[in-house]
Amino acid sequence: xxAVVVANEWxxxxxxxxxxxxxxxxxxxNYSIEQxxxxxxxxxxxxxxxKQQYHCDYKHFHRAIQIDESxxxxxEAQNPLWEEDTMEWEYWLEEQQVWxxxxxxxxxx
Numbered sequence: 001x002x003a004v005v006v007a008n009e010w011x012x013x014x015x016x017x018x019x020x021x022x023x024x025x026x027x028x029x030n031y032s033i034e035q036x037x038x039x040x041x042x043x044x045x046x047x048x049x050x051k052q053q054y055h056c057d058y059k060h061f062h063r064a065i066q067i068d069e070s071x072x073x074x075x076e077a078q079n080p081l082w083e084e085d086t087m088e089w090e091y092w093l094e095e096q097q098v099w100x101x102x103x104x105x106x107x108x109x
Contacts, residue, residue, distance in 0.1 A: 010024075065086075
């Protein structure tokens with residue numbers, strides 16, 4: 001395990017709550033969970049915005065632009081920058097999965 005330098009005042013405060021190593025490990029775990037949840041929430045908000053904008057989920061959207069010419073024509077008419085949205089939508093889906101995986105790893109320990 002890598003060593004981390006912690007100011008003595010923090011170690012002394014942690015000691016008031018138990019073994020400093022356990023207290024600091026628990027605090028870092030809780031902080032990491034909170035940060036993962038914030039990142040997941042951010043991704044979900046972005047994904048939800050695209051679902052609302054295009055009135056479908058990404059899977060349906062991606063399939064429809066490839067096989068449904070009328071859908072594609074409608075999308076292009078409504079939003080000429082739909083391709084940029086598609087790339088961002090993909091990014092946020094990937095980002096959500098990365099943070100869900102990370103959170104799962106933390107919670108399994």
